[in-house]
Structures are given as structure tokens and as C-alpha cells.
Amino acid sequence: MEQIEQQDVERRIEGHPEVVQKTIACSMVGHSRIKLPLPGRLACARCEFESASSPGDVIVGDYSVENMQRAEALTWQDTMLTPNPLPAL
Numbered sequence: 362m363e364q365i366e367q368q369d370v371e372r373r374i375e376g377h378p379e380v381v382q383k384t385i386a387c388s389m390v391g392h393s394r395i396k397l398p399l400p401g402r403l404a405c406a407r408c409e410f411e412s413a414s415s416p417g418d419v420i421v422g423d424y425s426v427e428n429m430q431r432a433e434a435l436t437w438q439d440t441m442l443t444p445n446p447l448p449a450l
């Protein structure tokens with residue numbers, strides 16, 4: 362599979378409303394590993410659709426050492442169009 366670069370996604374989403382940009386980004390690079398904790402489930406922090414958990418998930422608002430360490434491994438595929446999962450307290 363051909364590697365998708367950030368600029369490919371940026372070109373593709375240009376000019377679309379933000380909500381559409383987020384959906385396109387997830388369709389191109391997959392859901393973000395940044396996850397919103399909702400009751401009983403996780404959602405992608407970018408498109409807000411329900412998303413299965415994966416080992417590298419970073420949960421928004423979880424300031425545990427483990428979660429902060431996983432945040433170090435995030436890439437542009439995770440952080441593009443997503444909120445900062447761990448804003449300064």
C-alpha cells in the first residue's frame with residue numbers, strides 16, 4: 362500500500378467544512394489513536410465515531426503516566442484535526 366503523506370490529506374480536504382475534513386482524514390489514514398472516553402465505549406477524537414480500542418490509544422483527559430507516555434508516540438495521523446488530549450492543567 363502506498364504511504365499517504367500529510368500533504369496528500371491536506372490537499373484532499375482543502376475547502377471542505379471542518380466536519381467533512383475530519384471524516385475524510387479518518388477515511389484516508391484511519392481513526393486517530395486519540396480517543397474520547399464516552400460511557401461504555403471509546404470514540405475517535407477526530408470524527409467522534411465509535412472506534413475499537415487499540416494498544417496505543419491516548420485517552421483525552423487521562424493524565425496517568427501510562428497515557429502520557431503513549432501520547433509521546435502519537436504521529437500526525439493521530440493529531441491532525443484532533444484536540445490536544447492532555448492540555449496543560
Ligand SMILES: [Zn+2]
Nearest residue numbers: 387392405408
Ligand atoms: Zn475517526
